[in-house]
Amino acid sequence: MKREFRFIIIGILATIVACSPSEKQEKERFRLFWPNSKGDYGFKDIKVHGLKNKNEVRGNHLRVYVNPRVEGDKVIGDRPSAKFVRSKKGVNVPADALSHQMVAAFAHVNRLKKLSSKWLSKKITSPNFILFHKNFSGGDGRKSRNNAHFVSSLDSMVLVPQTKKSKIPTALNAGVIAHEFFHSIFAETIGKLHEEYEKISGFIVWPKENLDSTESDTLVEEYIETEIDDEVLDQIKPDPRDFDPNDLEIRKMNSLMLSSMNEGFADIWGWIYSGDTNYFEKSFPHQSTQRQIKIANRGLIGHGSHLHLVRNFQLRELKTSWYTSGNRYANLVFSVADLYQKGKLLIDDESTKSWKETQVFVASWILETLKDISKEAAIHAQMGKMELFSDGALLYSLLAKLNEEKASESLCKILVGGETFFLNDFPSELDEQCSSVARRVSRRPGRGS
Amino acid sequence: MSFRVQICPLFLFLLLLLFVGPTSAAETYLGLGISARLERETESRDTVDAIVPYFFEAGVGEGKWRFMGELLYYNDKTSESFVEIELTHYEMNLLGKYHPWREVSSYLPIFGAGIGFIQENVETRIGGEVDRVEGDVEPVFIGSVGFLSTFSESNPIGFGLDIRALYSESFDPEVEFDIGGRINFIF
Numbered sequence: 001m002k003r004e005f006r007f008i009i010i011g012i013l014a015t016i017v018a019c020s021p022s023e024k025q026e027k028e029r030f031r032l033f034w035p036n037s038k039g040d041y042g043f044k045d046i047k048v049h050g051l052k053n054k055n056e057v058r059g060n061h062l063r064v065y066v067n068p069r070v071e072g073d074k075v076i077g078d079r080p081s082a083k084f085v086r087s088k089k090g091v092n093v094p095a096d097a098l099s100h101q102m103v104a105a106f107a108h109v110n111r112l113k114k115l116s117s118k119w120l121s122k123k124i125t126s127p128n129f130i131l132f133h134k135n136f137s138g139g140d141g142r143k144s145r146n147n148a149h150f151v152s153s154l155d156s157m158v159l160v161p162q163t164k165k166s167k168i169p170t171a172l173n174a175g176v177i178a179h180e181f182f183h184s185i186f187a188e189t190i191g192k193l194h195e196e197y198e199k200i201s202g203f204i205v206w207p208k209e210n211l212d213s214t215e216s217d218t219l220v221e222e223y224i225e226t227e228i229d230d231e232v233l234d235q236i237k238p239d240p241r242d243f244d245p246n247d248l249e250i251r252k253m254n255s256l257m258l259s260s261m262n263e264g265f266a267d268i269w270g271w272i273y274s275g276d277t278n279y280f281e282k283s284f285p286h287q288s289t290q291r292q293i294k295i296a297n298r299g300l301i302g303h304g305s306h307l308h309l310v311r312n313f314q315l316r317e318l319k320t321s322w323y324t325s326g327n328r329y330a331n332l333v334f335s336v337a338d339l340y341q342k343g344k345l346l347i348d349d350e351s352t353k354s355w356k357e358t359q360v361f362v363a364s365w366i367l368e369t370l371k372d373i374s375k376e377a378a379i380h381a382q383m384g385k386m387e388l389f390s391d392g393a394l395l396y397s398l399l400a401k402l403n404e405e406k407a408s409e410s411l412c413k414i415l416v417g418g419e420t421f422f423l424n425d426f427p428s429e430l431d432e433q434c435s436s437v438a439r440r441v442s443r444r445p446g447r448g449s
Numbered sequence: 450m451s452f453r454v455q456i457c458p459l460f461l462f463l464l465l466l467l468f469v470g471p472t473s474a475a476e477t478y479l480g481l482g483i484s485a486r487l488e489r490e491t492e493s494r495d496t497v498d499a500i501v502p503y504f505f506e507a508g509v510g511e512g513k514w515r516f517m518g519e520l521l522y523y524n525d526k527t528s529e530s531f532v533e534i535e536l537t538h539y540e541m542n543l544l545g546k547y548h549p550w551r552e553v554s555s556y557l558p559i560f561g562a563g564i565g566f567i568q569e570n571v572e573t574r575i576g577g578e579v580d581r582v583e584g585d586v587e588p589v590f591i592g593s594v595g596f597l598s599t600f601s602e603s604n605p606i607g608f609g610l611d612i613r614a615l616y617s618e619s620f621d622p623e624v625e626f627d628i629g630g631r632i633n634f635i636f
């Protein structure tokens with residue numbers, strides 16, 4: 001009897017020794033629903049860099065919060081507690097639905113920071129927060145669903161619940177995350193200009209709320225409803241250049257143009273990050289028609305087309321026009337990038353480019369465009385007067401990238417085959433280079449060289 | 450996991466052999482139980498959530514000592530924005546318990562310690578695709594304090610309550626608590 005119990009005790013002790021934990025394994029790989037280079041999703045073991053604490057989903061410049069409070073410009077929330085099961089191969093498998101989404105969004109944003117820094121030769125650290133929020137609204141009391149947001153004042157990407165079934169949940173959609181991510185690059189480049197402009201000239205470039213919550217419906221709606229009514233619209237003169245420099249309309253036009261660029265370029269960022277031109281449709285099939293970036297060149301923004309948009313769209317839908325007019329920018333950048341990749345951009349250059357080269361080409365082009373607009377605005381500010389920004393900046397920065405080489409006929413067709421730009425601001429060099437391509441609309445001379 | 454875990458099942462087998470065929474003086478019993486295991490909520494580390502495992506146990510008792518093996522199971526399904534994950538948890542525990550004041554009253558505390566093995570599987574469903582991953586076997590160390598009503602051949606049904614602390618490197622934090630109730634039958 002006693003002897004048997006001794007055996008049992010010895011048995012338990014031996015088992016404890018045999019089964020006690022051994023050395024810790026590397027735990028940096030995660031099983032995630034992740035896209036391949038073509039944008040097809042499947043379960044893969046993904047190395048997640050920059051994760052200092054996997055359970056808190058926390059890195060040096062990136063934290064995740066679930067339903068945090070917001071006080072002023074501060075995000076206040078509890079640290080999350082993500083759960084994982086370690087597979088036999090030592091991979092961390094998220095053990096609940098929220099953990100999977102938190103880690104995937106973290107992994108995408110961290111990758112975007114790394115890649116964007118490389119593409120732009122400039123350290124990108126924003127955004128610092130990813131918020132999963134079920135009560136987020138633009139302020140109208142309606143809770144946002146089936147969407148993603150970027151709130152620059154909070155330095156936060158906000159992911160809200162999905163209620164409509166789609167192929168890929170928003171938090172796992174590489175392109176959608178990259179779209180929101182771009183807004184932080186935009187806010188950093190253009191947001192600084194905004195402050196400077198305000199400081200120097202006392203002018204308001206566009207309502208601050210518009211920038212701070214780029215996709216906040218209510219703020220935009222209020223702005224539109226109070227500041228652009230039908231009467232004002234009727235008074236809008238046909239040529240934006242004839243505006244009184246102090247006219248409120250200039251602010252509105254600038255705001256509209258910048259917001260359109262912000263959305264259009266963000267859609268492009270989604271593409272260069274994911275390698276997928278259809279990423280939008282995978283999460284938002286119900287509103288994807290206006291967001292196609294890969295469509296046959298349909299011409300650039302027509303003369304005064306923003307005004308048409310303002311007139312033609314229901315006021316409430318004006319925000320939609322950011323995406324619609326922004327989509328023209330996206331189409332242009334995509335078509336040019338496509339030529340670049342195929343080696344058809346220049347007359348004398350026929351070498352195809354790698355995807356990496358294409359990403360750098362597109363990203364740096366966009367950044368140069370934003371910088372160009374910033375510079376232009378700084379000059380306005382110094383002169384103490386306000387003028388319309390020119391989206392011709394997109395062409396000037398492209399011209400600079402051509403390095404004095406001649407544009408190919410295909411490029412000319414894209415640039416001048418359609419209608420003219422918003423401001424008729426077309427680089428005269430391009431005009432000369434593309435003289436053989438028929439133009440549909442006569443235009444004023446641009447800024448020159 | 451290293452060599453030690455490779456030989457772990459062998460020792461488990463030997464240990465189980467020791468439980469088989471106890472002598473006439475020992476009581477052999479079976480038990481069923483349910484418990485509440487406290488875990489931090491995924492949304493916030495500062496709030497706790499209870500998972501409810503079910504378990505089956507078999508043991509022998511001799512005087513102030515009890516030795517038991519337990520099989521424990523739970524299943525946790527979560528769904529958020531069309532990401533669906535089902536976690537299945539299996540746990541096998543071996544515990545020794547000591548009841549220092551058994552003669553005084555069965556309602557005085559009984560202390561226990563043991564080791565267990567956790568194996569968890571995850572099934573993830575996203576966008577019409579399914580992924581099933583088997584987790585590695587993770588050891589867990591257990592300390593417990595509880596109450597156990599005396600039961601014998603003349604009084605063949607007993608009840609118990611256990612508060613346990615579980616330690617495993619796979620937990621976050623590494624210690625978790627569990628409160629379990631059980632009903633035991635002597636046979």
Ligand SMILES: [Zn+2]
Pocket residue numbers: 179180183214215262263266
């Ligand atoms: Zn956007």
